[in-house]
Protein backbone atom coordinates (compact mmCIF):
# COMPACT_ATOMS: atom_id res chain seq x y z
CA UNK A 374 0.00 0.00 0.00
CA UNK A 375 1.27 3.45 -0.81
CA UNK A 376 1.19 5.12 2.57
CA UNK A 377 2.75 8.29 3.80
CA UNK A 378 1.62 11.45 5.53
CA UNK A 379 -0.09 14.57 4.42
CA UNK A 380 0.36 17.74 6.41
CA UNK A 381 -2.86 19.54 7.15
CA UNK A 382 -3.70 21.97 9.90
CA UNK A 383 -0.32 21.09 11.36
CA UNK A 384 -1.52 17.50 11.90
CA UNK A 385 0.02 14.60 10.04
CA UNK A 386 -2.80 12.76 8.32
CA UNK A 387 -2.09 9.21 7.22
CA UNK A 388 -2.96 9.04 3.57
CA UNK A 389 -2.05 7.26 0.38
CA UNK A 390 0.62 9.73 -0.62
CA UNK A 391 4.11 8.98 -1.82
CA UNK A 392 5.55 11.95 0.08
CA UNK A 393 4.92 13.58 3.44
CA UNK A 394 3.57 16.84 2.05
CA UNK A 395 1.84 17.89 -1.11
CA UNK A 396 4.79 18.65 -3.34
CA UNK A 397 4.66 21.29 -6.00
CA UNK A 398 6.08 18.68 -8.34
CA UNK A 399 3.03 16.45 -7.91
CA UNK A 400 0.72 19.41 -8.26
CA UNK A 401 2.40 20.31 -11.52
CA UNK A 402 1.97 16.75 -12.81
CA UNK A 403 -1.71 16.85 -12.09
CA UNK A 404 -2.17 20.26 -13.62
CA UNK A 405 -2.48 22.15 -10.32
CA UNK A 406 -1.00 25.61 -10.75
CA UNK A 407 2.15 25.87 -8.64
CA UNK A 408 2.69 29.60 -8.99
CA UNK A 409 1.12 32.72 -10.29
CA UNK A 410 -2.50 31.73 -10.56
CA UNK A 411 -3.29 31.67 -6.88
CA UNK A 412 -1.97 35.08 -5.86
CA UNK A 413 -0.86 35.71 -2.30
CA UNK A 414 -1.44 32.19 -1.10
CA UNK A 415 1.58 30.99 -3.05
CA UNK A 416 3.79 32.91 -0.67
CA UNK A 417 2.15 31.73 2.54
CA UNK A 418 3.04 28.77 4.62
CA UNK A 419 0.39 26.05 4.75
CA UNK A 420 -0.68 27.20 8.23
CA UNK A 421 -1.10 30.83 7.26
CA UNK A 422 -2.99 29.90 4.13
CA UNK A 423 -5.25 27.63 6.12
CA UNK A 424 -6.08 30.42 8.59
CA UNK A 425 -7.09 32.63 5.72
CA UNK A 426 -9.19 29.93 4.11
CA UNK A 427 -10.88 29.23 7.42
CA UNK A 428 -11.77 32.91 7.66
CA UNK A 429 -13.21 32.90 4.17
CA UNK A 430 -15.23 29.71 4.39
CA UNK A 431 -17.70 29.30 7.14
CA UNK A 432 -18.21 25.72 8.10
CA UNK A 433 -21.46 24.42 6.69
CA UNK A 434 -23.01 24.56 10.14
CA UNK A 435 -22.55 28.32 10.41
CA UNK A 436 -24.90 29.18 7.63
CA UNK A 437 -27.44 26.45 8.18
CA UNK A 438 -28.03 27.15 11.85
CA UNK A 439 -31.63 26.30 12.46
CA UNK A 440 -31.59 23.77 9.61
CA UNK A 441 -31.69 20.00 10.04
CA UNK A 442 -28.88 18.57 12.17
CA UNK A 443 -26.90 15.44 11.49
CA UNK A 444 -28.45 12.27 12.95
CA UNK A 445 -26.90 8.86 12.30
CA UNK A 446 -28.77 6.66 9.82
CA UNK A 447 -27.75 3.19 8.66
CA UNK A 448 -26.58 2.77 5.08
CA UNK A 449 -29.43 0.32 4.48
CA UNK A 450 -32.12 2.68 5.79
CA UNK A 451 -30.75 5.53 3.72
CA UNK A 452 -30.70 3.47 0.51
CA UNK A 453 -34.26 2.37 1.22
CA UNK A 454 -35.32 6.03 1.24
CA UNK A 455 -33.20 7.33 -1.67
CA UNK A 456 -35.53 6.01 -4.36
CA UNK A 457 -34.95 7.58 -7.77
CA UNK A 458 -32.48 10.39 -8.46
CA UNK A 459 -30.61 12.24 -11.16
CA UNK A 460 -27.06 13.59 -11.56
CA UNK A 461 -27.00 17.38 -11.97
CA UNK A 462 -24.52 20.04 -13.18
CA UNK A 463 -21.54 17.95 -14.23
CA UNK A 464 -18.18 19.25 -13.04
CA UNK A 465 -17.38 20.78 -16.41
CA UNK A 466 -20.58 22.89 -16.52
CA UNK A 467 -20.00 26.66 -16.69
CA UNK A 468 -21.79 27.02 -13.35
CA UNK A 469 -18.66 25.99 -11.48
CA UNK A 470 -16.25 28.51 -12.95
CA UNK A 471 -18.47 31.45 -13.81
CA UNK A 472 -18.90 30.42 -17.47
CA UNK A 473 -22.15 30.13 -19.38
CA UNK A 474 -24.63 27.68 -17.93
CA UNK A 475 -28.26 26.73 -18.23
CA UNK A 476 -28.38 25.59 -14.65
CA UNK A 477 -30.60 27.52 -12.25
CA UNK A 478 -30.96 26.76 -8.57
CA UNK A 479 -34.74 26.76 -9.04
CA UNK A 480 -34.32 23.56 -11.12
CA UNK A 481 -33.48 21.67 -7.92
CA UNK A 482 -37.01 22.24 -6.63
CA UNK A 483 -38.39 21.20 -10.03
CA UNK A 484 -36.51 17.91 -9.65
CA UNK A 485 -38.19 17.34 -6.31
CA UNK A 486 -41.62 18.37 -7.61
CA UNK A 487 -41.29 15.90 -10.50
CA UNK A 488 -40.96 13.08 -7.96
CA UNK A 489 -37.21 12.51 -7.61
CA UNK A 490 -35.83 11.93 -4.12
CA UNK A 491 -32.06 12.24 -4.67
CA UNK A 492 -29.58 14.33 -6.64
CA UNK A 493 -25.92 13.53 -7.31
CA UNK A 494 -23.44 16.34 -7.91
CA UNK A 495 -20.40 15.23 -9.95
CA UNK A 496 -17.50 17.49 -8.96
CA UNK A 497 -14.43 18.14 -11.06
CA UNK A 498 -12.16 19.69 -8.47
CA UNK A 499 -8.95 19.13 -10.47
CA UNK A 500 -10.12 17.64 -13.76
CA UNK A 501 -11.01 18.80 -17.28
CA UNK A 502 -10.56 22.54 -17.65
CA UNK A 503 -11.62 23.18 -14.08
CA UNK A 504 -9.16 23.88 -11.31
CA UNK A 505 -10.66 24.66 -7.97
CA UNK A 506 -7.65 24.17 -5.70
CA UNK A 507 -4.71 26.39 -4.86
CA UNK A 508 -1.07 25.37 -4.62
CA UNK A 509 -1.51 24.35 -0.99
CA UNK A 510 -4.36 22.03 -1.91
CA UNK A 511 -7.15 24.14 -0.49
CA UNK A 512 -10.46 24.26 -2.29
CA UNK A 513 -11.35 27.70 -3.59
CA UNK A 514 -13.88 29.32 -1.20
CA UNK A 515 -15.86 30.65 -4.18
CA UNK A 516 -16.17 27.09 -5.50
CA UNK A 517 -17.33 25.81 -2.12
CA UNK A 518 -19.93 28.57 -1.96
CA UNK A 519 -21.30 27.43 -5.31
CA UNK A 520 -21.47 23.88 -4.06
CA UNK A 521 -23.08 25.05 -0.82
CA UNK A 522 -25.79 26.80 -2.83
CA UNK A 523 -26.73 23.53 -4.58
CA UNK A 524 -26.47 21.45 -1.41
CA UNK A 525 -28.62 24.02 0.43
CA UNK A 526 -31.23 24.00 -2.34
CA UNK A 527 -31.35 20.19 -2.15
CA UNK A 528 -31.67 20.18 1.63
CA UNK A 529 -34.47 22.73 1.57
CA UNK A 530 -36.24 20.71 -1.13
CA UNK A 531 -35.83 17.62 1.11
CA UNK A 532 -33.74 15.77 -1.45
CA UNK A 533 -30.92 13.39 -0.61
CA UNK A 534 -27.70 14.76 -2.09
CA UNK A 535 -24.54 12.92 -3.10
CA UNK A 536 -21.30 14.88 -3.35
CA UNK A 537 -19.48 12.83 -5.99
CA UNK A 538 -15.74 13.24 -6.65
CA UNK A 539 -15.79 12.92 -10.44
CA UNK A 540 -12.10 13.46 -11.31
CA UNK A 541 -12.01 9.92 -12.62
CA UNK A 542 -10.28 10.58 -15.93
CA UNK A 543 -7.33 12.43 -14.42
CA UNK A 544 -7.09 9.89 -11.62
CA UNK A 545 -7.22 6.89 -13.89
CA UNK A 546 -4.50 8.28 -16.16
CA UNK A 547 -2.04 9.04 -13.36
CA UNK A 548 -2.79 7.28 -10.10
CA UNK A 549 0.22 8.75 -8.26
CA UNK A 550 -0.73 12.33 -9.12
CA UNK A 551 -4.30 11.58 -8.07
CA UNK A 552 -3.11 10.03 -4.81
CA UNK A 553 -1.40 13.29 -4.00
CA UNK A 554 -4.55 15.37 -4.36
CA UNK A 555 -7.64 13.25 -3.76
CA UNK A 556 -7.07 12.80 0.01
CA UNK A 557 -6.79 16.54 0.35
CA UNK A 558 -10.04 17.09 -1.52
CA UNK A 559 -11.75 14.74 0.90
CA UNK A 560 -10.07 16.33 3.89
CA UNK A 561 -11.53 19.68 2.86
CA UNK A 562 -14.96 18.50 1.72
CA UNK A 563 -15.58 16.30 4.73
CA UNK A 564 -14.48 19.00 7.15
CA UNK A 565 -16.66 21.55 5.40
CA UNK A 566 -19.78 19.37 5.46
CA UNK A 567 -19.23 17.67 8.81
CA UNK A 568 -22.37 19.23 10.29
CA UNK A 569 -24.59 18.78 7.26
CA UNK A 570 -27.67 16.58 7.76
CA UNK A 571 -27.46 12.86 7.00
CA UNK A 572 -29.17 13.41 3.63
CA UNK A 573 -25.75 14.60 2.41
CA UNK A 574 -23.53 11.67 1.36
CA UNK A 575 -20.01 11.45 -0.01
CA UNK A 576 -18.96 9.38 -3.06
CA UNK A 577 -15.20 8.84 -2.91
CA UNK A 578 -14.44 8.60 -6.66
CA UNK A 579 -16.54 8.08 -9.77
CA UNK A 580 -15.58 5.16 -12.03
CA UNK A 581 -11.98 4.29 -11.06
CA UNK A 582 -10.36 2.45 -13.98
CA UNK A 583 -7.17 1.99 -15.99
CA UNK A 584 -4.22 2.96 -13.70
CA UNK A 585 -6.52 2.55 -10.69
CA UNK A 586 -6.74 -1.22 -10.75
CA UNK A 587 -8.45 -3.26 -8.04
CA UNK A 588 -5.27 -3.61 -5.93
CA UNK A 589 -4.63 0.13 -6.01
CA UNK A 590 -8.26 1.04 -5.37
CA UNK A 591 -8.60 -1.46 -2.52
CA UNK A 592 -5.53 0.10 -0.88
CA UNK A 593 -6.90 3.64 -1.27
CA UNK A 594 -10.40 3.05 0.11
CA UNK A 595 -9.42 2.65 3.81
CA UNK A 596 -7.17 5.70 3.63
CA UNK A 597 -9.77 7.93 1.99
CA UNK A 598 -12.40 6.66 4.38
CA UNK A 599 -10.12 7.33 7.37
CA UNK A 600 -9.82 10.95 6.26
CA UNK A 601 -13.60 11.30 6.02
CA UNK A 602 -14.07 9.51 9.35
CA UNK A 603 -11.96 12.07 11.23
CA UNK A 604 -14.79 14.55 10.87
CA UNK A 605 -17.73 12.38 9.80
CA UNK A 606 -17.60 9.24 11.94
CA UNK A 607 -20.93 7.81 10.75
CA UNK A 608 -21.93 9.63 7.57
CA UNK A 609 -22.82 7.22 4.76
CA UNK A 610 -20.08 7.06 2.13
CA UNK A 611 -20.50 5.66 -1.38
CA UNK A 612 -17.85 3.42 -2.94
CA UNK A 613 -17.93 1.39 -6.14
CA UNK A 614 -15.78 -1.20 -7.88
CA UNK A 615 -13.11 -0.64 -10.53
CA UNK A 616 -13.49 -0.79 -14.32
CA UNK A 617 -15.81 2.24 -14.41
CA UNK A 618 -17.85 1.00 -11.43
CA UNK A 619 -18.63 -2.18 -13.31
CA UNK A 620 -20.64 -4.76 -11.40
CA UNK A 621 -18.37 -7.42 -12.92
CA UNK A 622 -15.63 -6.09 -10.62
CA UNK A 623 -17.72 -6.31 -7.43
CA UNK A 624 -16.02 -9.59 -6.42
CA UNK A 625 -12.67 -7.72 -6.50
CA UNK A 626 -13.85 -4.92 -4.22
CA UNK A 627 -12.43 -5.11 -0.70
CA UNK A 628 -14.14 -2.92 1.85
CA UNK A 629 -13.27 -2.05 5.44
CA UNK A 630 -15.58 -3.37 8.17
CA UNK A 631 -17.23 0.11 8.40
CA UNK A 632 -21.02 -0.36 8.08
CA UNK A 633 -21.70 3.19 6.86
CA UNK A 634 -20.81 2.29 3.29
CA UNK A 635 -23.19 2.19 0.32
CA UNK A 636 -21.88 0.23 -2.67
CA UNK A 637 -22.49 1.74 -6.09
CA UNK A 638 -22.30 0.38 -9.63
CA UNK A 639 -23.04 1.89 -13.04
CA UNK A 640 -25.13 0.15 -15.68
CA UNK A 641 -25.02 0.98 -19.38
CA UNK A 642 -25.39 -2.53 -20.85
CA UNK A 643 -25.34 -3.14 -23.72
CA UNK A 644 -22.94 -0.26 -24.35
CA UNK A 645 -23.53 -0.61 -28.10
CA UNK A 646 -27.12 0.39 -27.45
CA UNK A 647 -26.83 2.99 -24.63
CA UNK A 648 -23.78 4.75 -26.07
CA UNK A 649 -24.37 4.34 -29.81
CA UNK A 650 -22.69 7.17 -31.69
CA UNK A 651 -20.88 8.44 -28.59
CA UNK A 652 -17.38 9.66 -29.35
CA UNK A 653 -15.73 8.80 -26.03
CA UNK A 654 -16.13 5.03 -25.88
CA UNK A 655 -14.24 3.69 -28.89
CA UNK A 656 -14.77 3.38 -32.67
CA UNK A 657 -16.94 0.23 -32.60
CA UNK A 658 -19.63 1.91 -30.52
CA UNK A 659 -19.21 5.30 -32.18
CA UNK A 660 -19.98 3.89 -35.62
CA UNK A 661 -23.24 2.35 -34.35
CA UNK A 662 -25.83 5.03 -35.17
CA UNK A 663 -29.42 4.08 -34.74
CA UNK A 664 -29.03 0.45 -35.87
CA UNK A 665 -29.05 -1.12 -32.40
CA UNK A 666 -32.50 -1.50 -30.91
CA UNK A 667 -33.48 -2.45 -27.38
CA UNK A 668 -37.11 -3.42 -27.08
CA UNK A 669 -37.05 -5.76 -24.09
CA UNK A 670 -36.98 -9.07 -25.99
CA UNK A 671 -36.85 -12.20 -23.79
CA UNK A 672 -33.07 -12.43 -24.39
CA UNK A 673 -32.50 -8.77 -23.53
CA UNK A 674 -34.63 -9.07 -20.38
CA UNK A 675 -32.86 -12.28 -19.34
CA UNK A 676 -29.46 -10.59 -19.66
CA UNK A 677 -30.63 -7.56 -17.65
CA UNK A 678 -32.22 -9.60 -14.88
CA UNK A 679 -29.27 -11.98 -14.79
CA UNK A 680 -26.86 -9.08 -14.31
CA UNK A 681 -29.01 -7.56 -11.55
CA UNK A 682 -29.51 -10.92 -9.80
CA UNK A 683 -25.74 -11.35 -9.56
CA UNK A 684 -25.44 -7.92 -7.95
CA UNK A 685 -28.24 -8.71 -5.51
CA UNK A 686 -26.48 -11.99 -4.63
CA UNK A 687 -23.23 -10.12 -4.00
CA UNK A 688 -25.06 -7.56 -1.85
CA UNK A 689 -26.63 -10.32 0.23
CA UNK A 690 -23.40 -12.28 0.64
CA UNK A 691 -21.49 -9.12 1.61
CA UNK A 692 -24.30 -7.48 3.59
CA UNK A 693 -24.11 -4.15 1.74
CA UNK A 694 -26.88 -1.90 0.39
CA UNK A 695 -26.66 -1.00 -3.30
CA UNK A 696 -26.98 2.19 -5.30
CA UNK A 697 -27.23 2.08 -9.09
CA UNK A 698 -25.28 5.35 -9.35
CA UNK A 699 -25.52 5.96 -13.11
CA UNK A 700 -27.62 4.62 -15.96
CA UNK A 701 -29.02 6.16 -19.10
CA UNK A 702 -28.98 6.31 -22.88
CA UNK A 703 -27.15 8.74 -25.14
CA UNK A 704 -29.96 10.68 -26.81
CA UNK A 705 -28.48 11.49 -30.20
CA UNK A 706 -29.02 8.27 -32.19
CA UNK A 707 -31.19 5.82 -30.22
CA UNK A 708 -34.92 5.67 -30.91
CA UNK A 709 -37.00 7.25 -28.16
CA UNK A 710 -39.18 4.15 -27.74
CA UNK A 711 -36.07 2.00 -27.25
CA UNK A 712 -34.59 4.46 -24.76
CA UNK A 713 -37.82 4.48 -22.77
CA UNK A 714 -38.09 0.66 -22.81
CA UNK A 715 -34.49 0.24 -21.62
CA UNK A 716 -34.71 2.97 -18.97
CA UNK A 717 -37.97 1.61 -17.56
CA UNK A 718 -36.65 -1.96 -17.49
CA UNK A 719 -33.43 -0.94 -15.72
CA UNK A 720 -35.32 1.27 -13.22
CA UNK A 721 -37.61 -1.65 -12.42
CA UNK A 722 -34.74 -4.15 -12.16
CA UNK A 723 -33.14 -1.84 -9.56
CA UNK A 724 -36.37 -1.07 -7.65
CA UNK A 725 -37.38 -4.77 -7.54
CA UNK A 726 -34.13 -5.62 -5.79
CA UNK A 727 -34.16 -2.70 -3.33
CA UNK A 728 -31.39 -0.73 -5.07
CA UNK A 729 -31.65 3.09 -5.11
CA UNK A 730 -31.09 4.50 -8.61
CA UNK A 731 -29.69 7.67 -10.16
CA UNK A 732 -30.11 8.53 -13.82
CA UNK A 733 -27.37 10.17 -15.89
CA UNK A 734 -27.94 13.18 -16.50
CA UNK A 735 -30.35 16.05 -15.82
CA UNK A 736 -29.83 18.69 -18.53
CA UNK A 737 -26.74 17.92 -20.61
CA UNK A 738 -28.40 19.17 -23.78
CA UNK A 739 -29.06 17.49 -27.14
CA UNK A 740 -25.59 15.94 -27.23
CA UNK A 741 -26.03 14.18 -23.91
CA UNK A 742 -28.30 11.83 -22.02
CA UNK A 743 -30.71 14.58 -20.90
CA UNK A 744 -33.88 14.32 -18.85
CA UNK A 745 -34.77 18.01 -18.92
CA UNK A 746 -34.71 20.70 -21.61
CA UNK A 747 -33.65 23.96 -19.91
CA UNK A 748 -34.47 26.07 -23.01
CA UNK A 749 -38.06 24.91 -23.23
CA UNK A 750 -38.17 24.61 -19.46
CA UNK A 751 -39.69 21.17 -19.71
CA UNK A 752 -38.91 17.55 -18.93
CA UNK A 753 -38.24 14.89 -21.54
CA UNK A 754 -41.39 13.34 -20.11
CA UNK A 755 -41.10 9.71 -21.32
CA UNK A 756 -37.54 9.33 -20.03
CA UNK A 757 -38.29 11.10 -16.74
CA UNK A 758 -41.32 8.83 -16.22
CA UNK A 759 -39.29 5.75 -17.07
CA UNK A 760 -36.75 6.68 -14.38
CA UNK A 761 -39.51 7.39 -11.85
CA UNK A 762 -41.49 4.29 -12.91
CA UNK A 763 -44.59 6.40 -13.41
Ligand code: BGC
Pocket residue numbers: 579580699733
Ligand atom coordinates in the same frame (compact mmCIF):
# COMPACT_ATOMS: atom_id res chain seq x y z
C1 BGC B 1 -19.28 10.59 -17.40
C2 BGC B 1 -19.98 11.28 -18.55
C3 BGC B 1 -20.56 10.28 -19.49
C4 BGC B 1 -21.40 9.28 -18.74
C5 BGC B 1 -21.89 8.20 -19.67
C6 BGC B 1 -20.24 9.68 -16.75
O1 BGC B 1 -19.63 9.08 -15.64
O2 BGC B 1 -18.80 11.52 -16.49
O3 BGC B 1 -19.08 12.13 -19.21
O4 BGC B 1 -21.37 10.93 -20.44
O5 BGC B 1 -20.67 8.71 -17.68
O6 BGC B 1 -20.86 7.67 -20.41
